[in-house]
Amino acid sequence: MTDVPVLALRGVTKTFPGVTALDGVHLSLFAGQVTALIGENGAGKSTLVKTLTGIYRPDGGSIEIDGVPVRFATAQDAGAAGITAIHQETVLFDELTVAENIYIGHAPRTRFGLIDTARMMREARSLLASIGATLDPATRLRDLGIASKHLVAIARALSIDARVVIMDEPTAALSQKEIEELYALVATLKAQGKAILFISHKFDEIFRIADRYTVFRDGQFVGDGLMADVDQDQLVQMMVGRSVDRVFPPRTHSPGAELLKVVGYCHPTEFADITFTLRQGEILGFYGLIGAGRSELMQALFGITKPSKGVCRIDDRISVIRSPADAIAAGIVYVPEDRGRQGAITALPIFQNVTLPSLRRTSRHGFLRMAEEFTLARTYTERLDLRAASLDQDVGNLSGGNQQKVVIAKWLATQPRVIILDEPTKGIDIGSKAAVHAFMAELAAAGLSVIMVSSEIPEVMGMSDRVIVMREGRMVAELAGAALTPQALVRHAAGIGADKTKVAA
Amino acid sequence: MTFLRSREAVLTGALLVLLALIATRFPGFIAPANLAAVFNDTAPLIILALGQMVVILTRCIDLSVAANLALCGMVAALLNVAFPGLPVVVIVAAVTALGAALGAVNGLLVWKVGIPPIVVTLGTLTIFRGVIFLISDGAWVNAHQMTDPFKALPRSALLGLPVMSWCAIAVIVGTAVLVWRTALGRSFYAVGGNPHAAVYTGIDVGRTQFTAFVLSGALAGLTGYLWVARYAVAYVDIAAGFELDVIAACVIGGIGIAGGIGSVGGAVLGALFLGVIKNALPVVDISPFWQMAISGAAIITAVILNSRTRRAKGRLILRQTEGHA
Structure with missing residues (x-):
């Protein structure tokens, strides 16, 4: 079972100007096994996927298939070698049919070089049946739900005879029932002998479907092994690592009086029951996984989307913020992520x-x-x-x-009185990061209250006076002082120890 | 802004070269009195091009301007026929307001219903033309039915220029002040330049676009009166196809069709360029088909100039995304 890996990365390095995204990482995928790739945001998972699928070329190290070194010059090369990825947002064509989506680029042809529609439909039907999907291949894609689109993406992956299937957070946008169906599909793929790389932040699903794990941190390989040999605490420890050795500006000023109070913000689909306070000169961190509803909450605070319930109070004035103009007038500004x-x-x-x-x-x-x-x-x-x-x-x-x-x-x-910074250092190099951090500290020292949405643990730990953790649209924890540890952040954000967090929510 | 300034310089140069070429064949064309007449003749195009410029700045387009003009012109003529005693100023105010209301219909459909502007104004274009037929029963309103003061106003001279020219000058100055010296003018550029950023800056994108349509409509209404009074006739098809001249003037004037780029000077020069071609070519004995070819070539040249500057900008963005990945 664990003889030669189907796909192996040895010491792969990828750098961008100012950033080392992958620093000599290892990864082995075996036939008929699911390997979970685990790491914080920014650990290098997306870069790895792009390297595997031929979008990026590594600067160092080697990629081996069946023990033979290979080089992918283009994405087509990776596809031809049997590596296929199903992305977070599936890359498909809404106006084409299911069958056309599956076979676009490699459709069966008739003698005259025209597309053999009948054969394409037939093969699409049997392919869909083999993964247990009951979709009509003639349906237009835009009439399908997200889960069904995933099935089409998977069928497409199989249609080019994939040996390695990469799933990048496939359950992030799915409902509970659809997730169950996806798990069943993963089991089917395993039984067919595919090697699967499963990227996920959710510990419960990693423990449920993965056979092996590999952990990355800050672009570096931390460890790998069999799921049977670890528990959640050990994985969290590996993800977070030891102390934060990056330098953050000292914070000498302590927060003043309460400035902003947000009470009972609710949105029909994106977040619920948000209540918190912000003091003058305070930096309040908002931590959570991507898609936890943090940016959506901030947009509501800024009046871009309207909450269905809730009010906020600045100083002693109750304000209902209906538009960005209202927010600016009330002294709240928002520096968006993009x-x-x-x-x-x-x-x-x-x-x-x-x-x-x-x-x-x-x-x-x-x-x-x-x-x-x-x-x-x-x-x-x-x-x-x-x-x-x-x-x-x-x-x-x-x-x-x-x-x-x-x-x-x-x-x-x-x-402004309150400045909301959404992922203020995302995608910028370390030197500029330090400048942004120093600037934030300066703003807070000058009496401005800062709300910082960040997915980077060192930044959240190093800059915030207090941190609110969100998960699935709800506040699950508020951490400060000694309680503010990397382990606590990851636990709350990922929902480990669900009993405790339910009480908190 | 430096580029825009140079764009205006290029246009001015092109206009001067054009005038020089014409002068070699027909020196009388560049006599001041004749140039004033050309300006006067181009006044409706200038007024409408300025309205259109504001709309295009906000990433919209108004195809209904000429139909709006024709409808307002017809209403002005019918008002004059029905109430000969009504002061002309009242008629002008009424049709300008009517034009603004018609523009507001466009604006509301774009803002509140969210239909693409090209579709909205294509629809209202047809509707406005249809309404002219309904209110006039398809009949012409001829010169002899109109009162003398009604017909005289655009032609009456003031400080040596006809009122029509003064209207254009007033609209040029007014639009320049609006665009350069008011918050609303600034938001036209912001909305067209980057609607997402405009939202985060507290600008209501839809409302700004709505205002642009109202302005364009009001100017079309004013021009409707000027047109009908000057030519002393109103019928269903007046100014048919004129919206394309208006858009052409904007494009030649360097108004970026994707929004956010453009200046009053550019729009005016673009309109004058077309006006000179239209007036000069017949005098120097060039067939109207050449006129069309020259206008077309000017449009394409302008678009090439625009796209070249935009390509340079695209490269900058790419470099950024590369570093971002």
């Missing part, structure tokens, strides 16, 4: 970007005053040490880091 798309307006000059939410202050009798705008923009861009030839320059001509400074300057110029 700063490229949601941050700067690249066709406008720097000063106009900075003053955009503050135009009421720079205008008189409804007319804008350019001089005031320049003054305001200069004040805040200088504070952030923005490097630009002129404030009249279009933001589109700035580097990514400087664009980010423009976005932050824009928000500071509104003189």
Whole structure:
């Protein structure tokens, strides 16, 4: 059973400018076995999947199939070698039929080189039947639910005779019943002798379906072995590792009086029963797995989506925030995660970007005053040490880091009381991270209250005065001081020890 | 902004070259009085192009401007026929308001119902033309049915220029102030440049687009009166197809059809460029088909210039995503 692995990675390294995403990692997948890949967000799992499927080429190390070293120049090469991935968001075509989706790119042909529709339907039907799916191959994909789309993606994977199936958080978007069906399917694939790499954050399902595990942390290989030989605590310990050795700025100021109180925020589908307080000069961390409802909650706080219930109070004024304009007026600003798309307006000059939410202050009798705008923009861009030839320059001509400074300057110029930072350091290199952290500490010291949504444990631990953990749209824990440990964060976020967390929710 | 400035410089240069070429064949064309006449003739195009510019800035398009113009023009003529005693100023105010209301219909459908602007205005274009037929029974309103003051206003001279030209100048100044010196003007650019970011900045994207349609509609209503009074005739098909000239003027003027980019100067120069071609080619004895070919070539040249600048921007974004992965 455990002779030669179907697929093995030996010492694979992948670096990006400023970041080492994979640092000499090992991974072995065996026929007829499910290997769970476990690691925090940012541990390098997605990079690994892209390396395995030929999207990235490794900078070092080797990939072996049946013990023979191979090189994937393109995604097609990886497909031809029998490696296929089913992604978090399935990459399929909504307007095509199930059969067309399964066979797109390698459809059976007639003698004349045209697509043999009848044969395609027939083969699709038998393929779907082999994985226990009762879908009609002629159905259009957009008429199917997410779970059925997954089945189509899996059928597509099998249609190219895959030997290795990579499933990247396949249950993240599924209901409980659909998850059961997926487990049954994984069992079927196992019985057919496929090697399966199963990426998941959910410990209960890892223990239920995986035979082996491999743990990554910060792009490094930590350990692997048989599931039978470990328990949850050992896995958590491996994921989290020992102490955080990154340096965070010292926090000398202690939080002041209560500034913001959020009571009973509920949303029909995304979150429920959110109640918390935020004190002046405090950094409040929000930790959770991706999809725990943190960003959705922040968007509701900022008035982009409306909660169905709940109020918030700033100082002693009760506010109902119905729009971003209300939020800005109340002193709440939100720096979104996707700063490229949601941050700067690249066709406008720097000063106009900075003053955009503050135009009421720079205008008189409804007319804008350019001089005031320049003054305001200069004040805040200088504070952030923005490097630009002129404030009249279009933001589109700035580097990514400087664009980010423009976005932050824009928000500071509104003189907010509460600033919500959604994944403030996601995707930036370590040097810039330190700068962002120092800046956050500075804001808090200046009396601004910061809400930081972060999926990185070191950042949450190093920066927050207090941390709220969310899982599946609910607050499951509030941790501070000695109770704030990496183990506690992971346990609450992943739902280990479900009895305790139910009481807390 | 530097690019926009240079775009205007390029357009001004092209316009001067065009005038110089025409002057070699027909020197009388560049006499100040004639240029003033060309400007006056182009006034409706300038006014509508400015309204259209604001709409395009917000990532929308208004195909219904010419139909709106025709409907408002017809209503103005019918009002004049039915109530000859009604002061012309009241008629102008009424049809401008009507145009704004028609624009508001477009805007509401885009804002509240969420239909793509091209579909909305294609629909209302047809509806507006149909309504003209209904209210006029398909009949023409001719010069002899209109009162003299009604017909005289656009032509009456003020400081050496006809009122029609002054209207265009007023709209140019008004739009320039709106776009450059008000928060609303700034939000047109923000909404078109990056709607997602605009939302996070507290700008209501739908409401801003709605306002743009209302403005475009109001200007179409005003132009409706000017058009009907100047040509002293109103019928179902006036200004048929004129919306394409308006959009062409915007494109030539460097208004990015994807939104967020454009200037008042560009729109005005784009309209003047078309106006000069239209007025000059017949005088220098070039067939109207050449006129169409030249307009078409100008549009394509403008689009190439636009897309080249956009490509450079795309490369920047790519580099960013690469570092991001």
